[in-house]
Amino acid sequence: MGQVKASEAFTVVAEGSITTPKGFKAGGLHCGLKKTDRHDLGAIVCEVPAAAAGVYTLNQFQAAPIKVTQDSIGTEGKLRAVIVNSGNANAVTGKQGEADAFEMRSRFAERIGVPAAHVAVASTGVIGELLKMDKVRGGIDALPEKLDGSREGADGFCQAILTTDLVQKSVCVAVEIDGRTIHIAGAAKGSGMIHPNMATMLGFVTTDAAIGSEALQGVLRQATDMTFNMITVDGDTSTNDMLVAMASGLAGNKELTAAHPDWAKFADAFRYVCEVLAKAIARDGEGATKLVEVRIRGAESVEAARAIAKTVIGSSLVKSAMFGADANWGRIIAAVGRSGQPVNVDTVDVRIGDIATLEQSRPVPFDEDAALAYLKGDTVVIDVDLHMGESEAVAWGCDLTYDYVRINAAYRT
Amino acid sequence: MGQVKASEAFTVVAEGSITTPKGFKAGGLHCGLKKTDRHDLGAIVCEVPAAAAGVYTLNQFQAAPIKVTQDSIGTEGKLRAVIVNSGNANAVTGKQGEADAFEMRSRFAERIGVPAAHVAVASTGVIGELLKMDKVRGGIDALPEKLDGSREGADGFCQAILTTDLVQKSVCVAVEIDGRTIHIAGAAKGSGMIHPNMATMLGFVTTDAAIGSEALQGVLRQATDMTFNMITVDGDTSTNDMLVAMASGLAGNKELTAAHPDWAKFADAFRYVCEVLAKAIARDGEGATKLVEVRIRGAESVEAARAIAKTVIGSSLVKSAMFGADANWGRIIAAVGRSGQPVNVDTVDVRIGDIATLEQSRPVPFDEDAALAYLKGDTVVIDVDLHMGESEAVAWGCDLTYDYVRINAAYRT
The missing domain is CATH 3.10.20.340 (ArgJ beta chain, C-terminal domain)
Structure with missing residues (x-):
């Protein structure tokens, strides 16, 4: 893999992706929510319960999947998977919308054999329309077969989360900690309704670092304040913004806490991943030329x-x-x-x-x-x-x- | 004059203008600040010292003419005239810009034979360039000849304050107070950088009501909060926003204060004048179709x-x-x-x-x-x-x- 030096502390893995960190697979498919045949359903799955953290839109009209993901991460700070659809935001859809988001969680959890509370859900797209659940159910049933740990799996996922985005947004870095090579990778989608404090923005960070969910929440919040919360496309904050991080721990380092001698190095690499994604979202803002x-x-x-x-x-x-x-x-x-x-x-x-x-x-x-x-x-x-x-x-x-x-x-x- | 009923309390004078209230003349001319031959310098003059009030942009970079107008109105709450140029905002122009704005005031005051502190100054246009004072001086010297109390004078003034505006914005109402017909009229320009708390907006209200400057300030502030401060074109607040009101007192009513039985009626008519102008600015926002x-x-x-x-x-x-x-x-x-x-x-x-x-x-x-x-x-x-x-x-x-x-x-x- 080509490696580009980004700083003293870490290197950019040019061909890396969200499946580069150990333990992660991903994939995507077209289930029928988008009118075109582009992917509209995807997932990231971790082979072990990953420490998890999330930050969410401050819009008071929070979409149904936000509640589901908050419930999952809130249960024990662990995730095995996140499932995402595009083409429909499942926002302002009332009790039925909530029931649909919970069904997405439980159905996918069942298909991959994990507890429902270990699955996060995200949606992006049009507000105020109910999900076509017949399409979603068919997609969820077919999704496990699409998951793989290669670049192809990651690309499938990245396609599935796009709406009016023109390009996929993905980054991966490597950082040495405790003599181990740790990878931190991310994927995101943006485009319109992008404004500080989370936007029509979905972001997913995977890492194989060993880190507890509280420490992960801390580093995610800090990085978000310096990156995703510092971008704007149009000043509008969406109902669906969500950033989820999952840490598999499979790199084998000593658990990262603020007391770890390499904490700052890890936090800087993590921030860099978020900054690359945030800038990519800004550059690909709706209609943007620069x-x-x-x-x-x-x-x-x-x-x-x-x-x-x-x-x-x-x-x-x-x-x-x-x-x-x-x-x-x-x-x-x-x-x-x-x-x-x-x-x-x-x-x-x-x-x-x-x-x-x-x-x-x-x-x-x-x-x-x-x-x-x-x-x-x-x-x-x-x-x-x-x-x-x-x-x-x-x-x-x-x-x-x-x-x-x-x-x-x-x-x- | 055609009269359109606007409410129980007042009537709209369809062909009225800022020169309809007793005591006011206005006019405009092309002095050379705009590249085209459109008017770029204008004035409203009152034949008696008018009670005066003003509200100003909250942008911390206030243009030089704001300081001059605040100084004039602050001196004794009286104005005989306001002189306005378009094509150059005289903003972020430092000490020279301030000197130029004060010179506009003193030169015009001298030409019309009134104290300098009885003249307000307003500018709108490009930020950061010094005024071509040779053009302005020539314009000021020629301006008194252009002043008249007819609709033509008002139109000349209205043309002179426009930048990217497509239409003139003007309104006049009549209200009966103490058995006298009082007129309240206004003219404004807007277009870009329009956002609550004053914008690239210049507004001028004339009335022949008898009212003190403190009471006029109160009614102007209240009306502004409900009208000009409730419009936006693009969320940007300019360095030059200013709204100035002048009351000649020549209608002969008893002095209007909050204790006057017709105070609410006057305030409502005043608010209506501001609302018509504010809506006209919004409708004529840069590029707007509706x-x-x-x-x-x-x-x-x-x-x-x-x-x-x-x-x-x-x-x-x-x-x-x-x-x-x-x-x-x-x-x-x-x-x-x-x-x-x-x-x-x-x-x-x-x-x-x-x-x-x-x-x-x-x-x-x-x-x-x-x-x-x-x-x-x-x-x-x-x-x-x-x-x-x-x-x-x-x-x-x-x-x-x-x-x-x-x-x-x-x-x-």
Whole structure:
């Protein structure tokens, strides 16, 4: 397998996937929820009870599968599997929707011979329609045969979780702990309704590290705050967002806790996996032509830096300017100024790429042609230094394009 | 003059304008700030010192003219004039920008023979470029000749404050107080960067009512909270938003205070003027094809109702669905659910026009063709009843369209 060095602490496994960590199989198939013949049902299965953790949407209208997954992970912090459908969010579907989500759990648990409470359920797609359970049941019955531990199994799963996504989102890293090679891998889907505090986003992290479910929950929460909660596509938070992590323990390291000498190394590799997926979601935002990264430096606190970064990345005017390759720093500072966070209006620097456009809140003449060339690239970095303190944050998003409007003007119909 | 009945309390003066209230003249001209030959400098002048009040953007990067206007109104609560340019926001222009805004004030004050502190200044347009003061000076010197008390003068002013607006926004009402006919009129510009708490919005209200500046400030603040602060085009709050009211007192009524028997009638007429302008701004949002009105009922508090209404009206997904004439109530309740306000997830009704789509949080089958026909109209009302309390609020916005993206991808270049 090709290995790309990502830092001192870990390496990226270029051909790795969610089935690279020991103990995991995955797969997907088309059961009939999507109108096309694309996969719409998939699962990840672990051969042993994996330590499990989850974070969920803050939208008050939580979809039925969220309740099921919370119940499963809440029971004993263990999962053997997660089953996921796309094409239908099973959200705002009332008691029947809940019954359907619980049936997905129990039927799949039975097919693979594990306790129902060891299965998590996730759904993504249209809100407010009942699942076609005849299709789902047939799919669940056929799914175990599709599971395998190869890249093909992982690809099948990754296809099954997509909706308006254009590309699969997957990453795998290797990190040495206690002389063992531990793998951490992830898969995600995103596209619309993407905004901090979880979005139309499903994410799944597998690892063969030995770690307890509480420690896993801690590292997942910390990584989420720095990655998935720092992306936005359109400011909308969906009813179905869910991120689930499963740790098989089969790598044979000593159990990871905050006291383990390699804890920081593990947490950093875990964060990296989440960051790659989060950025991939932002880059593949509905209609997006580029990834936009906003770095806020010199803030009074991390909370302020995060809030300002999210305000800038979420601004429709900034996003439209990025689409138009327009170095419109005025809109950037207008967003900084309405963030509700402490800002010294006389000390702000704004750089677009390495082009200084504002220094100490004064416009700087810059080469418009160079700015245009930079902004036409597929990644744009906006760097704002407030010169007030030492705190910083990074947020990711995308440009606002004709295609975003086209996709969302006609999604349901 | 044609009169349209708007309520028991006041009548709309169809052909009225900001120069209809006694004592006011207005005018506009092209001084050279806009590349086209459209008007870019205008003024409203009152023949007596008018009681004055203002509300301003909450963006921390306030444009230079905001400081000037606050200084003028703060001096003794009186104005003789407001001078406005478009094409350049005079924002983030540092000490020179401030000096330029003060020079606009003093030069125009001198030309019309009033104290400098009786002149307010407003600017709208591109951020971060210094005003071409040679053009502005020439314009100021020529402006007094353009002022007149007819509809033509008002039209000249209304043209001068537009940027990407497509239509002029103007309204006039008449209300009987103390046996006198009082007129209240307004003019506004909007378009992009429109979001609650003041936007790229300039608004001017003239009245010949006799009212003190403190009482006028109170009625202006109250009306703003229910109207201008309840509209959004794109969630961005500009550096230049300003709403200024001037009362000449020439109608001859007894001074209006909260103790006056007709206070409520006056406040209602004043609110109506602001509401007409706010809705006109929303309808003419950049790229908009329709006005969207969101009514939240049955909320626990007015604050909650307002916050939920603003979340729904600001959702890019809801806005895109409105452009696509898609009765996508799922996005509406997803926005309700992420508003951060108290919501009972089991008791929500959603109507689109008079079509029920969700009752007690359960989807209701509806006639898709009827919904499509309704949504293709130029005004869409979304009505959400939370069934939790007695409070309600209304917010206004527009759809998100290809043209919004087109306009904002190429604004500066």
